[in-house]
Amino acid sequence: MPADxxxxxxxxxxxxxxxxxxxxxxxxxxxxxxxxxxxDEPHAPYDRPPLSKQVLLGQATAETTELPMRRDPDAxxxxxxxxxxxxxxxxxxxxEDGESLPYDRVLIATGTRARPWPHEDEAALDxxxxxRSREDGAGLAERLAERPERVLVIGGGFTGSEIASACRELGxxxxxxxxxxxxxxxxxxxxxxxxxxxxxxxxxVDLRTGVTVTAxxxxxxxxxxxxxDGSRVDADVCVAALGxxxxxxxxxxxxxxxxxxxxxxxxxxxxxxMYGIVTDDVFVAGDVSRFPHPLFGYQLLSLEHWGNAVEQAxxxxxxxxxxxxxQRPHLAVPVFWSTQFxxxxxxxxxxxxxDHVVIAQGSLEARRLAMVYGYKGRVTAAVTVDMAKSLDYYxxxxxxxxxxxxxxxxxxxxxxxxxxxxxxxxxxxVLSHGPTVALTGHLPDRRLTVV
Amino acid sequence: xxxxxxxxxxxxxxxxxxxAPGVFELHGEEGLLYATAVPEDQEDRxxxxxxxxxxxxxxxxxxxxxxxx
Amino acid sequence: MASETxxxxxxxxxxxxxxxxxxxxxxxxxxxxxxxxxxxxxGTYHEIAALLHDPxxxxxxxxxxxxxxxxxxxxxxxxxHHRLRTLAMRPFGPPHTPHRVDGMREEIDRITRxxxxxxxxxxxxxxxxxxxxxxxVTVICRLLGVPRExxxxxxxxxxxxxxxxxxxxxxxxxxxDKAGEQAKMEMGGYLVNLAEQRRGKPxxxxxxxxVNEPDPALRLSREExxxxxxxxxxxxxxxTVNLITNGVLTLLRRPDQLDLLRRRPDLLPRAVEELxxxxxxxxxxxxxxxxxxxxxxxxxxxxxxxxxxxxxxxRDPKRFDxxxxxxxxxxxxxHFGFGxxxxxxxxxPLARIEAYSALGALLPRLGTARLxxxxxxxxxxxxxxxxxxxxxxx
Numbered sequence: 078m079p080a081d082x083x084x085x086x087x088x089x090x091x092x093x094x095x096x097x098x099x100x101x102x103x104x105x106x107x108x109x110x111x112x113x114x115x116x117d118e119p120h121a122p123y124d125r126p127p128l129s130k131q132v133l134l135g136q137a138t139a140e141t142t143e144l145p146m147r148r149d150p151d152a153x154x155x156x157x158x159x160x161x162x163x164x165x166x167x168x169x170x171x172x173e174d175g176e177s178l179p180y181d182r183v184l185i186a187t188g189t190r191a192r193p194w195p196h197e198d199e200a201a202l203d204x205x206x207x208x209r210s211r212e213d214g215a216g217l218a219e220r221l222a223e224r225p226e227r228v229l230v231i232g233g234g235f236t237g238s239e240i241a242s243a244c245r246e247l248g249x250x251x252x253x254x255x256x257x258x259x260x261x262x263x264x265x266x267x268x269x270x271x272x273x274x275x276x277x278x279x280x281x282v283d284l285r286t287g288v289t290v291t292a293x294x295x296x297x298x299x300x301x302x303x304x305x306d307g308s309r310v311d312a313d314v315c316v317a318a319l320g321x322x323x324x325x326x327x328x329x330x331x332x333x334x335x336x337x338x339x340x341x342x343x344x345x346x347x348x349x350x351m352y353g354i355v356t357d358d359v360f361v362a363g364d365v366s367r368f369p370h371p372l373f374g375y376q377l378l379s380l381e382h383w384g385n386a387v388e389q390a391x392x393x394x395x396x397x398x399x400x401x402x403x404q405r406p407h408l409a410v411p412v413f414w415s416t417q418f419x420x421x422x423x424x425x426x427x428x429x430x431x432d433h434v435v436i437a438q439g440s441l442e443a444r445r446l447a448m449v450y451g452y453k454g455r456v457t458a459a460v461t462v463d464m465a466k467s468l469d470y471y472x473x474x475x476x477x478x479x480x481x482x483x484x485x486x487x488x489x490x491x492x493x494x495x496x497x498x499x500x501x502x503x504x505x506x507v508l509s510h511g512p513t514v515a516l517t518g519h520l521p522d523r524r525l526t527v528v
Numbered sequence: 529x530x531x532x533x534x535x536x537x538x539x540x541x542x543x544x545x546x547x548a549p550g551v552f553e554l555h556g557e558e559g560l561l562y563a564t565a566v567p568e569d570q571e572d573r574x575x576x577x578x579x580x581x582x583x584x585x586x587x588x589x590x591x592x593x594x595x596x597x
Numbered sequence: 598m599a600s601e602t603x604x605x606x607x608x609x610x611x612x613x614x615x616x617x618x619x620x621x622x623x624x625x626x627x628x629x630x631x632x633x634x635x636x637x638x639x640g641t642y643h644e645i646a647a648l649l650h651d652p653x654x655x656x657x658x659x660x661x662x663x664x665x666x667x668x669x670x671x672x673x674x675x676x677x678h679h680r681l682r683t684l685a686m687r688p689f690g691p692p693h694t695p696h697r698v699d700g701m702r703e704e705i706d707r708i709t710r711x712x713x714x715x716x717x718x719x720x721x722x723x724x725x726x727x728x729x730x731x732x733x734v735t736v737i738c739r740l741l742g743v744p745r746e747x748x749x750x751x752x753x754x755x756x757x758x759x760x761x762x763x764x765x766x767x768x769x770x771x772x773x774d775k776a777g778e779q780a781k782m783e784m785g786g787y788l789v790n791l792a793e794q795r796r797g798k799p800x801x802x803x804x805x806x807x808v809n810e811p812d813p814a815l816r817l818s819r820e821e822x823x824x825x826x827x828x829x830x831x832x833x834x835x836x837t838v839n840l841i842t843n844g845v846l847t848l849l850r851r852p853d854q855l856d857l858l859r860r861r862p863d864l865l866p867r868a869v870e871e872l873x874x875x876x877x878x879x880x881x882x883x884x885x886x887x888x889x890x891x892x893x894x895x896x897x898x899x900x901x902x903x904x905x906x907x908x909x910x911x912r913d914p915k916r917f918d919x920x921x922x923x924x925x926x927x928x929x930x931x932h933f934g935f936g937x938x939x940x941x942x943x944x945x946p947l948a949r950i951e952a953y954s955a956l957g958a959l960l961p962r963l964g965t966a967r968l969x970x971x972x973x974x975x976x977x978x979x980x981x982x983x984x985x986x987x988x989x990x991x
Contacts, residue, residue, distance in 0.1 A: 097592070121592040124532050124564065131561050136553070141565035145530040145589030156594060384536030412536045419556030421540060438652055438675070445557075445679075463557045465539040466939050469650040486653035486888025486899070489675035545691040546698045546946030554692035557683070572863075573699070579866035580949055582941060584931050 082398045084110040088170050088178050089152075090160045091186030091324075092116025094124065095363030095386040099184050100150035102394035112152040113178055115170065119157035120211060126383060128214030129236055130416060133243035135222060139215035160187070163331040165350070165359065182397045185328075185340060185348065186363045186390065189321035189381060192511060194231070194293065204299035205315045208236055220314050221247055227312040228252070229302055231290050233260030234510035235415045237318030238273065242417040245280045252283040252310045254290055254302075256509040263508045265428055265460055267501025269448060272441050272462070276418040283310075289509065320511025321381055323365050333359065338517045339367040339379050344406035346393035360397055362389040367517050368407060372475065373430050373457070374516075381513040382413045410475055411514060412468075420444060423465050426458030426475040427514055431500040435482045436491040437471075439464055446491070447471065450500055451481025529566040530591045531574055537585035544577035544586060552577060600626035601633040604766045604904060608979040614972035616880070616982070617921065620909035628893035634766055636902035637895075640909035642916035642933075644893050648905060649938040654884040656940060661885050661900040667820040669828040674887075675939065682943065684817055685825045688806030690946070698946050701740070702954070708735050709954045713962070716991060721969065724987040728959075729841040730834070733951055737833030740947070741826065742802025743791060751787070754780040755831045763978050764881060764904060785823030788830065792822060803829070829944070837948045839878035839983030841955045844869070846987060847876055847923055848956075849968050854923055859960050868925035869952045873934025875923045878948075880908040880982045882936060907933035908982075966991050 087103060089096045092114050100114050116122070123142045131137040155172070162171035163185075169177040191207035194200035206217045221228070221244065228244050230237045233255030244251035257263060260277060262270035277284045285304065292303040293315060301311040328335040333356075334349040335341075340361045341349045346368070348359040361368075363386040367377040392407040414423045431450035439446030439462075447467050450458035456479045459471030474483055482497055505512045531551070533544075540558025544551075551570050552562045566574050566588065578586040603626065606612060607619050623630060623640035630638045639645055648654050655674050659665055665672075670681040687693045712728050722728070738745045761770070761777025792804040799805040804826065810816045817825060848855040858868055882905050890897045897903055911932050912920040935942035942948070969988035976985045 119594075121594050123591075126535070127564055131564065134561070136561060137564045141530070143530050143564075143591030144532055145587050146592060147587065147589065154592060154594065382536075384534065387534070387536075414535045414538070416555055416559035416561070419559070421556060421559035443676070463540075465558055466541075466650065467652055468539065469646070470652060473647060484653070484888065486886070486890070488652045488655065488887065489679070490652075541941055542691045543946055545695050547949070549691070549695040549699050553695070557692065575863065576866040576949070576953065579870050579930075580946070582931065582935070582937060584929055 082400060083107045085181035086111045086179060087113075087182050087184070087397060088180040089114045089184045089186060090170055091188055091363065091365070092118070092122050092154065092156060093186070093188055093363070094122065094144065094383065095186035095188070095390040096184070097122040097144055097146070097150070098387050099186060099362055099390035099394045100152050101147045102391045103398060104148060104150050106395055106398045108398045112150060113155060114152045115155045115158060115160050115172065115178070117157070117159040118210065121156070123211055125209070128211070129208055129239040130243065132214045132218050133221055133240065134246060135218065139211045139218060142211065160327050163328055163333070165332055165356070168358065182358045182360065184360045184362060184393055184397065185365060186361070187324040187327070188364045189323050192317070192319040192322050194317040194319070196293070199293035200317070202293060202295040202299040203297060204295070204313055205293060205317065207317050208240065209321070217316065221249060225249060225313040227310070228314045228316065229254070229310050229312040230316050230318055232318035232320070232510035233257070233284070233286070234263065234318060234320060234508070235261065235513060237316070237510060238277070238417050239415060240316050240318060241277060241282050242280070245282060245418070250283070252285065252312060253277060254285045254288050254304060254509065256287070256289050257503055257507055258286055260284065262503055263429070263505055263510070263512050264514065265424070266431065266434060266450070268434055268498065269460060269462075272444075276420060280418050318510055321364065325365065338515065339365050341377055342366050342368050344369055344408065345396045345404050346389060346407055347396070360393040362386065362393040371408065372410065372478070373427050376516045376518055378411070378427070379515040379517050380411050382411055384412050385409065410472055413513070421463050421465060422460065423468055424458065424460045425468055425472045426450065427516065428458040428460060428500070429502045429512070429514060430457045430516060431502060433481070433497040434500045435494060435497045437483050437494055438467060438487050438489045438491060440491055449474070449481065449483050451497065454481050455479065456481045456483060529571055529588060530564060531562060531566050531586060531588045532564070533560060533562055534585040534587070535560065537583045539583055541582045543580045543582060547577045547580055548573035600630050603630060604632050604636065604638055604764070607906075608764055608766060610977060613975035613979065613982060616908070617912060620906060620912055623906060623909055624913060629895040629897065632766065636766070636904060637897055638904050638906060639892070640906040642910040642913035645905045645907065645910040645933060646937060648884060648892060648903070649936060651890065653887050653890050654903070655887045656884060658885070660887055661902065667824050669824040671828055671940065678939065681821060681825065684815060685829070685943070687810070687815065688803045698950060701736070701947070702950055704739065705736055705951055705954045708732060709958045713958055721988060721990055724845055724989050725838065725842055725984060726986065729845075729955070729987070730838045732841065732955055733837035734834045736947070736951060737830060740803055740833070741830060742795065742800060742804040743788070743830060751784060751830060754784040755835060758784070758827070758831060759835055759978060759981060763980050764883065781827060784827050788826035789819055789823050792826065832944055833947070835981055836878040837951050839981060840872065840948055840952050842984050842987050843876035843878070844872050844952065844956050845959060845963065846968070846973065846984060847872060848963060849966060850971070851923055854925060855963055858925060859964060862957065862960065864925045865953055865957055867927070867930070869949055869956070870930050870932065870934070871923060871925050871927055872952070874911045874917070874930055874932035877908050877911060877932070877934040878983060879936070879980060881906045881980050907936065962991055
């Protein structure tokens, strides 16, 4: 490695949000060496959130969601080429075309992909979709524009709910099936999931909870599905919104602590190897990482959040070109948002890291509220519905480990603002979809089997 | 020209919708949707929107051009 | 301690031309500075930001025991604030009327042109009386549906109301308050009467929209209409005049920045934001804690008067590099020019479009312009700070 960290060869594996922002940040940090960005998709880095919103509504096309650059990172872009391996000793990234790229430092930002419907034959039926890539978004938008009779959405997580919302806005009939008791229950807990269920039903969604889909029917084209309660749903489009799979298979032989929950790294984004020893030339950022967070018991946190990808990429880039004493920790409090059924839902902290909740402002009836989550007497998360301007206040409570329930005096304080109720967060294994936030324990060296 | 809004930062002030209603749109009271590709005749308005955003969440710029080395 | 009289020194008229050294002194004295009269001053960026977003900080004077029947949404807390502001927003902006303000651009440009054409060249003008005041007044009259020729009438009311709302520590405010109440009653009656004339005969203005709202659940009561209309008319012409005048003054004091903007008019939107940071039209806002609130190690007691010095937060070196430098290319300019949080300025987008139009049209003529006096004479008001006159040779 060159003595000067601002020089040398850096390879970024992954050309989506985290990869692009890291490449830009490396140059902002003064890196003058050679920079290569590898991506398996043949597209310039593009933004995914619009794919389940504007693109389905026809307000934007999937082909125009490229991310604007903050600055030109002056990188060599190797797009449409999959990385197949990482040689930690030889310091090379292996590519599917047989080439290998030498590096002094490497950033892994390979993200996730959609979890497909598990039965391959059924998943191959015409009209069965997942939603993660530009092609997925374009294909589904095209089908919705043709006004299908009914869409079946499997999974009531954020993606599934946003797809259902778009369908209703387009006037398309939609059925949502969720194995758990209500939509969004895995992310937001019991109380807000009931609001989510009411919003779906009020907007004409045929919501089926406590059921699973047992089979997709069709002869060439999808025609409907069988449910575990013995009923069937006739539909011509199906979207499997079952959550995400982390893109870690290419690291199976690398010796890194990579598994289904992601690649374990330290607060400085440095990857752990399988023995729990931190590396100093392999960094991780974005959805594929799991990292310790002091506010949540130092458990390794696994997030599928846009903001986390950006912030972690910036921290990783900084630490890749600065010596140890100048490195920074990635400590940002998780934030995410979802727009569905005309409501803006924003979350700060980790709502699933909670035992009780309280409605601190507003009310469920008004469809405008701030719900605060507490764990063992301190504030760990807050979710606002159409009350985003309050979010900074609650973020501050989380950052300062304020006592739960929050202090009195807030305007528009709910009558029941002193009454805490169980947060009622179910085990993720009872849900149709994977969690978008997961606390994955304390053990970086537990190398989970790669599926 | 492409735009992206950091909706993690967005608090629904809607200043961008006032200044460039052809590109930004409120969905409900504070959910923001926007056209990802900025039409040429809207670029000045989107520049104003980006400058005016009270939480500086709007990024306007060129996309990575494929084949760029 | 000198810091215990900072508010009195800031509001003293002699500080008006340059309050910024006092703001620096305030930030030096601590994030929260108690005043001899029991009020509190906050002048640092991060503490102001936290308090502007804290739902325990009230804007309602009744929180500290004042009596008031009806208040404008600017002085109400949620949920009443939210209900009234949302109703007031319906005919003005998104989500219901997203194109109203954008649709006024051409008309604003036309008004700007006409005012500038009447100035002539090589003459001595007063930028305030000849341009920066009449522009927003004409625009707000057109928007609300108020006859422009009634300006002398509502200017008197507005002066009385704005004086009553200013921060004046230690002075007897009985007379000013009484005059403010009287003006409010007369102005409210005048505006409601104007609105009533349009009931059933709507034209394309906001008073028409308010009285002709078909859904009774979305209609403002007579008292709410009066409060809202007064607020919009006053806010619409007492603040933008400062923005435009401060803009010209700032650029004439900095020929290099003026030159930069003349070469790069695409920087104008960012220059306006920098202006809102550097010389904001509104310098402070008052809040009242609804419960004891701890901030930076100090407890703000329930019911206390807390003055957030927004213009000082805008110059906080812990938030902005070289804060006393006017830099239209400044990145990450998240200023308090229009406040922040739920009370963020309702009319900000209109003020911006007026500033783009006014400064954009003036830029080509400022190259040879000269200030007749510097500093110019200022208005009495410390909260809505700006020059009363700005004599120029064009």
